[in-house]
Amino acid sequence: MSEVDAFCAAFPKAYLAFHRRDGRRSGLTNASRAVLTHLAGSGPITIGEASRHLDRAQSVVSEIVSQLEGHGLLEREPDPADRRRTLVWLTDAGLARLRQDSDVLDRALVAEAMDRLDTTTRRGLIDGLHALVAAARRKEQP
Structure with missing residues (x-):
């Protein structure tokens, strides 16, 4: 051979x-996975920027972000360049969940x-x- x-x-x-063999990976919806994946690639961005990048209504992305934040997967932080803006970013738990979700x-x-x-x-x-x-x-x- x-x-x-x-x-x-x-x-x-x-x-x-x-x-x-655990079937459904981490319990993330496709929309939540899309937001986490996008943030992992883009770095911290505003909800408005995320909604434009994902081609979704800002209200929809805002709701997804709030849910993910409630689960400790995302956090909001002031933009150091402009304190009036709020950026959204992955927590360590969010990065771990995304990695776990993508494991084959x-x-x-x-x-x-x-x-x-x-x-x-x-x-x-x-x-x-x-x-x-x-x-x-x-x-x-x-």
Whole structure:
């Protein structure tokens, strides 16, 4: 069996061993996820800016922000450049929830399995995956 065949045979087994099985991810609605994801990419912005970026009514975004703020995922802060403006930003809990929501693999299952490997094997596994992804990206570049 070639190395390509061996990798392609092992990959689905790895996915099946470690994929998330918890159904609905973090309980975020699509609208809430969109606001959190946008803020993670844009940095702190006003509700008006967020509504324009997301192409949603300001009242709708304001309501989503208030709900997320109530759950401790967002916070409002004065704009240091203009104290009359209020910016919205992710809390540490919001960043963690967004990361958890985007996880494909069950971190606990991966951690259990990795704990059974020696340090050299763990490092080799991680380095090998990074090298494989980097090799794929080099092909994509003109």
